[in-house]
Amino acid sequence: MRTQVAIIGSGPSGLLLGRLLTLAGIDNVIIDRVGRDYILGRVRAGVLEQGLVDMMREAKAAERLEAEGLPHAGFDIAVDGALHHIDLKGLTGGKTVTVYGQTELTRDLMDKRAGDGVTTIYDAQNVTPFDFDGDRPWVSYEKDGVPGRIDADFIIGCDGFHGVSRKSAPSRAIETFERVYPFGWLGVLADVPPAREELVYGRHSRGFTLCSMRSRTRSRYYIQVPLADQVEDWSDDAFWDELRRRLPEDVADAIVTGPSFEKSIAPLRSFVAEPMRFGTLFLAGDAAHIVPPTGAKGLNLAASDIRYLFDGLREFYKDGSRAGIDAYSARALARVWKAERFSWWMTTMLHTFTEVDAFGRRIHDAEIAYTLSSHAARAALAENYVGLPY
Template sequence: MRTQVAIIGSGPSGLLLGQLLTEAGIDNVILDRVGKDHILGRVRAGVLEEGTVGLMEKAKSGARLHAEGLPHDGFSLAFDGRDHRIDLYGLTGGKRVTVYGQTELTRDLMAYREQSSATTIFDAANVQPHDFEGIAPYVTYEKDGVTHRVDCDFIAGCDGFHGASRKSVPEKSIRSFEKIYPFGWLGLLADVPPVNHELVYANHPRGFALCSMRSMTRSRYYIQCPLDEKIENWSDDRFWDELRHRLPEHHAEALITGASFEKSIAPLRSFVAEPMRFGRLFLVGDAAHIVPPTGAKGLNLAASDVHYLFSGLAEHYQDRSNAGLEAYSTHALARVWKAVRFSWWMTTMMHRFPDTSDFDQKIQEAELDYLTHSRAASTALAENYVGLPY
């Protein structure tokens, strides 16, 4: 098989890149080691920056997002028993975020790809990129006991942290930066109305909590927990009781509970691999970087990577220029590190760390007080939350 761009991974970044390329008339093939149902069964983030929404529009895949997504003009930081609203729209000159589940975004992109008749190969075992430092890269995979080969001009590694793309790079050619946080998030998904019409980030002596939603009838809640916590120790009732403890009284009283249909514990970490380009192989999204979910940046960073890579590929095929591809890693990493910094800052400000001293605690309280009473500080938060420009 021959194509112009081989994309490894059919998560949101791979599908979004594929759809943009298809709309631009650039041939591409997507390969994934798992099946469609497995991909759509993943429960992930749901706060989209305007840049991500714009890319969905450019990919002609944003109709349902606009019909069902929830535009949010602000969110609350809850501490000292009160809400302190951050007016995203007012502080940024009219920008907002949109709440729309990553699973739904993935479903939309899959549907549009099927309509376009572009090639996607699911359940492709042992996917491996080859010869990407030369001029004739290719990807091999196994299916039904047969080894196949896809020759291409470029390879986009959109296959996540555990995928083959980054692992195929020689160790001496890549540098990794990592920070492991000493806690995780215990998350619960239930078909109940959200406790608030906007997200609530809560800082409490018992630990962090987040009230989010996927729709006006489906809520996503999180509480900070130790890294060694076991999911089987948490009944729904125990989770709801603990969440109430960490919320301001008016939210705790308004909380509507119900049976969960998904419950999980996710560790928090920051990870960046540099560079993000190796000859004709480009790392995209979680293959190159991971951020804690506190700043709502994971999916949006993957989308910005797609923006830079698609722009470079379009420039290559349409204008016969490689300037964009050569600058891909530099441009992507500049935005990545700003988002990593923001996510680290939000995580540090909102969580209770096990080794926090009395001095550290007073600094955190002062930071929150300053942030919510200074327009300049609130504006910096809002600008980062809605998404820095590409």
Template sequence: MRTQVAIIGAGPSGLLLGQLLHQAGIDSVILERKSRDYVLARIRAGVLEQGTVGLLDKVGASGRLHAEGLPHDGFELLFGERRHRIALSELTGGRHVTVYGQTEVTRDLMDQRAAQGGKTVFEADDVTLHGFDGTSPYVTYLDGGVPRRLDCDVIAGCDGYHGVARASIPASALRVFERVYPFGWLGILADVPPVSDELIYARSQRGFALCSMRSPTRSRYYVQCGTDERVDAWSDQRFWDELRRRLDPETAEGLTTGPSIEKSIAPLRSFVAEPMRFGRLFLAGDAAHIVPPTGAKGLNLAASDVHYLFEALRELFLDHSEAGIDAYSQTALARVWKAERFSWWLTSLMHLFPEQSPFEQRMQQAELDYLVSSEHAMAALAENYVGLPY
């Protein structure tokens, strides 16, 4: 089998790239090592920048998003038992974010690709990348135990942090930057109405908490926890009790609780691998970088990578120019590092760190006090939160 672009990974970045290429008349095949049902069972974030929504609009996969998504014109910071609203739209000239689950984005893109006859191979085993350091790359894999070969012009690695794409690049060709944080997020999903119409980011003496949602009837809540915590040690009641302790009395009183339908612990890390191109292999999304979830940048960074990579591949195949692919890594990384900075800053501001000195705690408090007292500071926060331009 032959295609122009072999896409590794059927998550939102791989699917979005596939649809952009399809619209431009560029052929692609997506290889995914897991089943469709497994991919759609992943619980992920759901705060979308306008740039991400715009790309979904562009490929015609945003109908359900606009019908069911929740536009948010602000969010709240909670500290010292007081809530402070960050008015995103007012501070950024009308821009906002939309709450719509990543799983639903993936489902919409999958359904659209299938309806348009795009080729996606699920449960592709033993995916191996070959020849991408030359001019004739190809991918081998097992399809139902049968060996297959996919010849292509370029390979797009959209297969996540643990995928084969980045692992296929010689370690000597990559420079890795990483910070592992000394805590994680314990999160639950529950079919209860959200405690607030907007997200609440809370800093307390017991640690960070986040009140979020997926719909008017489904809520997503998180509390900061130790890296040695186990999910089975947290009953639903223990979680709700701890969440209440990290909220102001009024918010805690208004919290509706119920049985969890999903519960998990996510470690936090900042990670960047440079460059994002090696020969005819291009990395996008979590294959190249990870951000802590505090800034809601993971999916949105993947979308901006896809934007830059699509434009580069469009130039390559339609304009017969390699200028775009030559600039791809540098262009994408410039935005990646700004998002890494914002996510690191907000994580550092809102979390309780082990062995944090009294001085460091006062610095956090001073930063928060300054932030909510300065329109310029709030505008900078809002600008980053809604997403920097592509």
């Protein structure tokens, strides 16, 4: 099989790139080791920057997002029993974010791809990129026990942190940076209305909380827990009790409880791989970087990678220029590290750290006190939260 661009991974970043390439008349094939149902069964974050919303419109895949997405002009931070509002729209000159589940965004892009009749290979085993150090790269795979091969001009690795793309890069050519946090998020998804119209981030002596939503009838709540905790340690009742214990009384009273249909503990990590290009192999999204979810940057950072990558590929095929693809890694990493900084900062400010001395605790208190009392600090928080320009 011959194509212009082979994309490994059919998550939102791979699908978004594929859709944009298809609309630009650039042939592409997506290949994934798992199936459509498995991908759509994964429940992920859903706070979208305006840049990602605009890209979905460019991809002509925003109909449902615009009908069902929830625009948010701000959010609250709960500290010491009090709520402090962060006016995103007012602090950034009118910018907002949109709450729309990543699973739904993925479904929208999958449906568009199916309607386009473009090749997607699901449930492929032993997917491996080859010869990407030259100008004739190819991808091998097996499907139902039958070997297959995709020849391409470029290979794009959108296959996540555990995928094969980054692992295929020569170890001498890649450098990684990582910070693992000493806690996790216990998350519960329930079909109950959200406690408030906008998100509430909470800092408490017992640990961090987040009250978020996927829709007006489906809520997502999180609490900080030790890494040693297991999901089985937490009944629904125990979770709801602990969540309310950490929140201001008026927020706690507004929480509608109900049975969870998804419950998990996610460790928090910051990770970056440099560079994001190896010859004709390019990394995008979680294949190249991970952020803790506190700043809502994971999916949005993948989208900015796709922005730079698509622009470079379109320029290459339309004008014969390699300038965009040659600049991809540097451009993407410049934005990646700013998002890493912001996500690290939000995580550090809002979580409880047990291994910290008295000086560190005072600095921790001073950091959030300054942020909430300073217009400039709130503006910097809002500017990063709604998304830095591409």
